[in-house]
Amino acid sequence: MAHIPDGFLSAPVIAGTAIASSGALAIAARRSRDSLGGEEAPLLGATTAFVFAAQMLNFPLGAGVSAHLLGAVLVATLVGPWAGMLVIFSVVLVQALLFQDGGIAALGANALNLAVIGVGGGYATYRWVLALVGVGPRRVISAASVAAYVSALLVGAAAAVELALSDTLPFETALIAVVGSHALVGLGEAFLTGALLTLVYRTQPGLIAKQETPSGAERGWAYGLAAVSLLVAILAAYGASSRPDAFEAAIKQLGIEGTPLTHFTGPFADYTAPIGGPWVAAALGVAFVFALGWSLARLMARAGRRR
Amino acid sequence: MSFRHLDQFAQVYSPITAIAPVLRVIGTVAVALAAATLRLGAWAQLGTLAGLVLVLAVVARIPLPTLLLRMLGPLVFVLFASVALLILVPGEVVARVGWISLTDNGLLRFGSALGRAFTALAAAVILVSTTTFPEIVQALRELRLPHAVTTALGLAYRFLYVIVDELERLQRAARSRNAGAGAAKRRRLLVSVVAAVLRRSLVRSERTHRAMLARGFQGEIVSLHRSRVDARSIALLSLLVLVVGAVTLSSYMDL
Amino acid sequence: MPLLEVTDLKYRYPDGTHALSGVSFAVERGEKVALLGPMGAGKSTLLLHLNGLLLPASGSVTIDGIAVSGGTLREVRKRVGLVFQDPDDQLFLPSLLEDVAFGPLNEGRDPEDAELLARGVLQSLGLGGNELRAAHHLSGGEKRLAALATVLVSHPLVLVLDEPTSNLDARGKRRLVGLLRQREETLLVATHDLTMARALCERAVVMADGALVHDGRLEHIVSNREFLDHHGLWADL
Numbered sequence: 001m002a003h004i005p006d007g008f009l010s011a012p013v014i015a016g017t018a019i020a021s022s023g024a025l026a027i028a029a030r031r032s033r034d035s036l037g038g039e040e041a042p043l044l045g046a047t048t049a050f051v052f053a054a055q056m057l058n059f060p061l062g063a064g065v066s067a068h069l070l071g072a073v074l075v076a077t078l079v080g081p082w083a084g085m086l087v088i089f090s091v092v093l094v095q096a097l098l099f100q101d102g103g104i105a106a107l108g109a110n111a112l113n114l115a116v117i118g119v120g121g122g123y124a125t126y127r128w129v130l131a132l133v134g135v136g137p138r139r140v141i142s143a144a145s146v147a148a149y150v151s152a153l154l155v156g157a158a159a160a161v162e163l164a165l166s167d168t169l170p171f172e173t174a175l176i177a178v179v180g181s182h183a184l185v186g187l188g189e190a191f192l193t194g195a196l197l198t199l200v201y202r203t204q205p206g207l208i209a210k211q212e213t214p215s216g217a218e219r220g221w222a223y224g225l226a227a228v229s230l231l232v233a234i235l236a237a238y239g240a241s242s243r244p245d246a247f248e249a250a251i252k253q254l255g256i257e258g259t260p261l262t263h264f265t266g267p268f269a270d271y272t273a274p275i276g277g278p279w280v281a282a283a284l285g286v287a288f289v290f291a292l293g294w295s296l297a298r299l300m301a302r303a304g305r306r307r
Numbered sequence: 308m309s310f311r312h313l314d315q316f317a318q319v320y321s322p323i324t325a326i327a328p329v330l331r332v333i334g335t336v337a338v339a340l341a342a343a344t345l346r347l348g349a350w351a352q353l354g355t356l357a358g359l360v361l362v363l364a365v366v367a368r369i370p371l372p373t374l375l376l377r378m379l380g381p382l383v384f385v386l387f388a389s390v391a392l393l394i395l396v397p398g399e400v401v402a403r404v405g406w407i408s409l410t411d412n413g414l415l416r417f418g419s420a421l422g423r424a425f426t427a428l429a430a431a432v433i434l435v436s437t438t439t440f441p442e443i444v445q446a447l448r449e450l451r452l453p454h455a456v457t458t459a460l461g462l463a464y465r466f467l468y469v470i471v472d473e474l475e476r477l478q479r480a481a482r483s484r485n486a487g488a489g490a491a492k493r494r495r496l497l498v499s500v501v502a503a504v505l506r507r508s509l510v511r512s513e514r515t516h517r518a519m520l521a522r523g524f525q526g527e528i529v530s531l532h533r534s535r536v537d538a539r540s541i542a543l544l545s546l547l548v549l550v551v552g553a554v555t556l557s558s559y560m561d562l
Numbered sequence: 563m564p565l566l567e568v569t570d571l572k573y574r575y576p577d578g579t580h581a582l583s584g585v586s587f588a589v590e591r592g593e594k595v596a597l598l599g600p601m602g603a604g605k606s607t608l609l610l611h612l613n614g615l616l617l618p619a620s621g622s623v624t625i626d627g628i629a630v631s632g633g634t635l636r637e638v639r640k641r642v643g644l645v646f647q648d649p650d651d652q653l654f655l656p657s658l659l660e661d662v663a664f665g666p667l668n669e670g671r672d673p674e675d676a677e678l679l680a681r682g683v684l685q686s687l688g689l690g691g692n693e694l695r696a697a698h699h700l701s702g703g704e705k706r707l708a709a710l711a712t713v714l715v716s717h718p719l720v721l722v723l724d725e726p727t728s729n730l731d732a733r734g735k736r737r738l739v740g741l742l743r744q745r746e747e748t749l750l751v752a753t754h755d756l757t758m759a760r761a762l763c764e765r766a767v768v769m770a771d772g773a774l775v776h777d778g779r780l781e782h783i784v785s786n787r788e789f790l791d792h793h794g795l796w797a798d799l
Contacts (some may be wrong), residue, residue: 007423045462
């Protein structure tokens with residue numbers, strides 16, 4: 001997924017993300033040792049190897065599209081968030097060093113996005129959802145699926161911000177292309193995480209880390225946060241619909257206003273959506289093409305290595 | 308598995324393999340950083356760094372066609388991303404291809420990103436071709452990465468082979484039991500195979516832990532490797548770092 | 563004083579199933595004993611107690627006079643070499659050399675010494691030349707020997723083997739048995755392979771349902787058809 005290659009980020013962003021991820025991972029290392037102790041080493045090793053192997057698999061969804069597993073939330077539900085960060089970091093590290101999947105200079109950024117934000121943000125979402133719905137087995141799995149989707153979005157958002165801050169892409173374009181494609185890729189992530197956890201739970205439920213029932217205070221915060229988020233979303237939608245020029249500018253830049261692409265999304269354009277109207281349709285179209293191109297490129301890149 | 312022959316040049320003696328792995332890693336990081344942070348449009352410096360890396364490849368006794376072949380996979384993705392920059396970055400239009408308008412900024416970023424990525428990529432491929440995986444893990448250990456990470460990586464090597472072996476076996480068994488199944492069924496089979504392998508991996512890690520304890524494991528893997536860092540290698544590395552650093556810095560001066 | 567002494571050992575799994583219900587036996591220095599019994603009899607569980615990977619619910623295990631407990635694990639594990647059923651569990655490092663040197667390094671030896679010891683053991687088992695190879699490049703029989711090497715390198719007083727000939731072809735079995743016959747360590751082998759047991763051991767201890775049901779000469783058991791049937795054992799007679 002969002003493995004940024006070298007050459008796309010500026011020096012300040014490289015430095016900043018390296019510092020941020022180092023700090024976070026140092027904390028994760030300490031916390032992980034406290035919670036897992038001596039058993040840590042082989043468990044992390046096996047999980048790292050598994051994630052690495054699973055990330056190379058194609059899960060066909062039909063019509064030539066396939067899903068790939070990132071595994072941030074999956075790993076966090078099995079070994080906990082801190083060990084999870086270390087596992088994903090190890091995977092990202094090996095991918096960058098051995099397979100050039102993601103740049104070496106960009107390692108700090110990729111580690112921050114995937115290991116810290118992907119796992120941390122995903123796990124936080126997981127606990128948030130659990131606080132809203134409770135900790136029964138099916139809820140745990142549904143919460144994990146939702147969290148997996150959100151973690152994909154967060155990874156995309158982080159990458160978009162880094163690209164924009166590096167002056168590589170304008171912010172709106174980065175948002176549409178990168179976050180948009182992750183919004184689609186996240187569906188596969190959510191499906192796979194849920195499916196795998198369900199099967200694991202059915203045969204060996206003990207493997208999924210026991211989740212403490214959220215406390216009253218935790219649930220209070222969760223509901224509060226949910227209400228605030230809803231409010232923010234409504235305000236943002238209202239704002240976007242009354243000022244479609246941001247999207248419009250991006251579409252104009254792409255030069256696709258009069259193209260087959262927008263004609264293809266035409267049926268949606270005529271539908272007066274409450275948010276953004278035809279620009280949402282075009283944005284979706286761009287995101288879809290980008291996601292398709294992205295996954296095709298990665299597929300070819302991987303096929304190129306399978307010799 | 309695709310990574311079996313990656314480090315074939317590690318067995319070949321060259322001035323590069325004579326240098327301790329940890330220094331090779333530092334050198335690669337230095338070159339990658341220098342390439343990645345070159346100022347946009349600094350074509351002369353970019354050419355210099357790219358040339359330097361190609362020279363390093365020759366010194367490492369890696370034939371250039373082999374080097375390029377190994378870079379091909381990642382390059383495809385880099386190309387896609389660079390083309391995205393070409394099309395998506397706004398600026399003054401300088402050309403039109405079909406319905407796509409190419410801007411000056413887009414071209415600048417396209418060329419810079421592609422060039423910088425290419426150079427950094429070449430450095431990484433040289434490293435991985437001349438250094439075995441255990442050597443890389445040892446280098447990371449010497450660079451003081453968290454023990455949890457280096458130990459996990461050290462164990463992951465064997466785990467990966469065992470896991471991939473299991474994946475292939477289970478997949479073959481599932482496929483032979485369900486020949487001619489539709490796409491949806493095949494996907495469900497794959498998911499159940501992966502889930503089974505996940506379960507087994509976690510159980511296997513517990514058994515491995517026991518085996519480690521039985522042989523006195525205290526929490527950290529003590530390495531067999533001894534550090535090969537000597538003064539000459541450090542001098543060479545410092546020279547490399549200075550040179551690439553100077554090239555990159557010069558790209559920011561008064562051009 | 564027996565080298566290995568198990569006294570009224572009881573153990574129950576976290577989910578409540580009784581695994582061992584009062585097992586007692588002793589092994590003298592130099593003895594070679596076969597541990598027999600059908601699957602689920604508790605053989606593996608018993609073996610895990612011998613080096614403190616599991617600790618008794620009640621009863622005791624004594625190795626070389628040292629009672630196995632949380633505080634004596636280090637000393638016990640120096641004396642007991644446990645070889646697990648699946649060699650992949652024991653060969654977890656990128657090269658055989660590192661795998662075999664693992665024990666000595668953990669004991670505090672210098673890398674140079676550890677490497678010398680490891681090379682020596684690998685050579686003596688006929689695996690010289692494979693030091694830098696990873697375990698997955700070896701045949702099943704070679705893997706078994708490598709797993710054995712990881713334990714022999716620490717010169718344990720007693721070797722405990724769990725199904726050492728499972729998944730081995732005839733040649734592999736012969737090689738392994740031939741090797742073990744030459745060794746002088748005290749030996750306790752849990753196995754279904756009565757042929758191998760007969761080649762190595764004089765004495766047999768038989769388990770069923772977590773209890774010890776027989777302790778005597780292997781030859782007597784092997785020729786007793788009724789006994790074999792009753793205790794779920796199989797022999798090529």
